[in-house]
Amino acid sequence: MMAPASPQQQVTQLLTEWRSGDPSALEKLIPLVQPELQRLAHHYMSRERPGHTLQTTALLDDAYLQLADKTHPHWQNRAHFFAVAAQLMRRIMVDHARQRHALKRSGGAIRITLDECAAVTETRSAELLALDEALEKLAAADQRKARVVEMRYFGGLTMEEIADVLKIHVNTVTRDWTAARAWLFAALSGENMDAV
């Protein structure tokens, strides 16, 4: 039996495959990367001081360094890694939001605590789920815009980084972002976007 590749080697390999156009590589990548991200997120959360915002890209940078094979650093791989991470973050957060939402709805339990944070989270969960759904609809009509939103909102990538991943001009990214944002806001405000 051949000894299995180390996780780092696998990540690098899969990133390369994904970059070459193999979509299934992404599926395999996500579970590999997931735990690291969560660990780091925990780590960041505990270090956070009040008022100090969390830097998403710093988080992802760390994650990338952890996971990618140190013997083959690739600029291109880094950007793609970030794109993967964005998808990942989206999935994780939507999962959690869904769980909270399911629990809240199915019990009808009255919250006894006046925990503002908790109440806020509940709202955020519901909003996140709505956004996720709207984003799916957007992707059906214009995939590129959806990806831009995903990378920007969930991954925190800069316009330049997104442009690099998608191989388009940075101005196109900006225009996509502006349009998509308005579209999503309209959708979340109750407009029927199917007609648009």
Place this chain on the structure above:
Amino acid sequence: MQSERWQSWTDVFNLAVEQPPDERAAFLERSCDGDEALRRKVELLVKYHDTAGDFIKSPAFQVAPELLVGDPEALIGQHLGCYRLEAVAGVGGMGVVYLAWDERLGRKVALKLLPQSMVTNEADLQRLEREARTASALNHPNIVTIHDIGEVDSTHYVATEFIEGTTLRERMTKGPIPPNEAVDIAAQVASALCVAHRAGIVHRDIKPENIMLRPDGYVKVLDFGIAKLTQQETLGTTTMLRAQPATQQSMVLGTTRYMSPEQAMAQQVDARSDLWSLGVVLYEMLAGSVPFEGETATAVIAAIFESNPQPLKHRTPIVPSALQTVVDRSLRKDPAERYQTAEEMLSELHAIKEKGDSIAGRRARWIAVAAVAAMLVGLALFYASRSGRTAPTRATAMTEKSIAVLPFENLNKDEEDAFFAGGVQDEILTDLAKVADLKVISRTSVMKYKSDLERNLREIANTLGVSHVVEGSVQRAGERVRVNVQLIDARNDAHLWAEHYDRDVADVFAIQSEIAQQIANQLRAKLSVAEKAAIAERPTTDLVAYAFYTKAKDLAWDLAWNDWEGAEKSLNRKVELLEKATQRDPIFALAYCALAKTQCDLFLATGAEFSDVSRTRLELAKKAADAALQIRPDLGEAHLELARYYFCAGDFDRARDELTIVRRTLPNNSEALYIAARIDRRQNRWDDSLANYQKASELDPRNTEAAFWYRDTYFEMRRYNELEQLITKDAARGPLQSPWTQLWLAMIKLAKGDPVAARVLLAQVPLDFGPTEWIWETRFTAALYLRDYDAASRVIAATPVKFADFTFLGGQPPESWADGQVARARGDTQKALAAFSTARKRLDAKWETQVKDDRYFAQIAAIDAGLGRKEEAIREARRAVELRPIAKDSLQGPEIATSLAFVYAWTGERARALEELEIVAKIPAGPTYGDLLLNPRWDDLRGDKRFDKIVAAAKAASR
């Protein structure tokens, strides 16, 4: 086409927002060039662009970081379906485990939430759910019971039994485990594996994180059947566990260390793989570290393949060589060289355990039991404060004024005088039982704790549900008697009161009364004048008569199941002694009462058939009861015997009248409650029946027979879920233990229409377990439902002769009624007719000397239906119903009516059959859902929509 429009739309939009606001309208006019739809849409989106504010300006992670991290604490207090999340019990690789409260069944569970992204493949999920369902049929004290598997809004969950205790992993962080304990733990795990493997389930993830140690010494193995739901398959694939907060690396390593070589190679694993893993666990317990170690997962796997673990004696000095052998054998690389079954390994472990069983280990367990009791109280408070609801534990039911008078020690070497000690205890118990302000445990239950055995008072008190116990000793020397007695608060071992009496034998009654009085005072029980007088009363003044009486009471009368002969002999001897007692003292009312009871017992023991012999018995019982009443018209015991007589005679209303009086004068009498419960069942007061059984079981917790009928009542009422809860709750400590547990659960499964699960459970009941014919009947029924006729025939052949008659209506195989049923279901008409003919002859022969009652008519009708004798069959079945209609007997009436239904079915009278079934399918004691759904006897009705409705009604009536 659409994307082109989109592009132009995007461009127009972007240009529009760049215009100053007041020029936008004009710009849009120009650029849309008459395309109204386009203009309107861009206008709309521009509006939203303007009002968007900081909508999604910041990345999600900054806005709601808790959603990325997933704070398990945040879900506390929420509901998932019927489960209320109470606390985080643990965070592991496979999601979070919560302590939750099942609001439907009122019990705590461990609820494991599986994140959606973990459960990806639909086919896999179904297969695994099926496996988990099979696992949930496993019932074994060392396997964590799976209660429920489900999904709410894409959140999958598994609800299991909640275990108090620590994981083996936590225990091991404190250092290596002493060999005795390690062997015990391994043996319990092996025991669990025996059962699971027999049912075809391989655990695949045996490791210390999955082994829980309860404070009372029980070991529980977690994650049977769901190990694969969240398991990583092997290192080769990339489906991995979520790590939170441990890194992915350490999670991988964690599981890898316990993998067998074949598992690491992603090959097929079987039972022997589990035994390897258990070997690793055993090694680790003894040595303090695992046998195969490495820096990375790869290194560990290499070690598993290639290296041999260090001998245990290098790691720890005190390991018996037999243990090393066990470890060695389980860690053979080639599965063919390991233990082939869990049973093999278990018996080796048992052998080692027996040699080394130390007292130290046992003591630890006793102490731990007390800790559990304390914890139960704590938990009850926890629930009370959380939700205003008291948890159904024994701890909360214990009042201050509760007591059990345990059998006294007999210090006489002379066997002749052995009964005397019993008499003293009995009198004290009886006296105290008259005090309404006290809860006094019935004699039947306390007699289980004989004085010669080692007694742990705290455990006994906990089982019986009392706060105090009375212990004592009696020694008789000629005309003197010495009595020592002490009252103990079992909760903290405090001796509240003790006394020593050294007096003439003639004073024994005074001693007993005094003791009872003192105890009542110590417990601060309120005593009415009547009660005081009752305590002070003497049963008789004649010591010789009293001796006969006490001897009679002391005779073991616990009717063993179906041991008719032994019971009859014992009861006849009792009659002898009691008659002698009443001869000596003609106004010894209690002796007459005991005599009346004995006559009734004889009546019941001889099958309660209405032969001349048995009728005479009943009359004798009435005579004795009347005699007692004449002497003492207000004596509670006398009214009880009268009630019992009326019950046996079938005069239920009179019986109930008597019982009302009994309840006033004998507040702690569980027998009165039993009789009431049994009457209630027959008079359609099912809820009252349950309530009476419930109360009786509090007073008489160790009465196996009563416990059985209590459960039977739930069953008849079709309240299977509550019954299941009762069964599993008592599985470890109740009066009816395994294999009763499996038997009951199997019957429930059959009633619910799941014969596959029933079979799995029945396989766990040993073939030589035979206190009752029910087990054989159940096995037969399971085979019948599965249409496994070969198995059914095998069951008939294997049934012991003494039951064959009872269960299968006479005839030796292959010519009994049961054989006829099987043959008919198979379509073998010839064989069926032959069997039914023989059965008929036997039945007639059996009833020749007896007055034919409804049972006879129901049975003969069924046989005649099988023989095709339509007119006779219907006539006989109708007669049976006439004799015992449902209105007259709500317990057996429905069964008789069901026979009528199936006689109709077998004789082609479809409409009539359906008519009857419509009535009985929903009421208690009618045919179960499983019966209607699966029993071949209803095949003639299948396909009819009306029948389908009836089946559905039965299902709806079950809960």
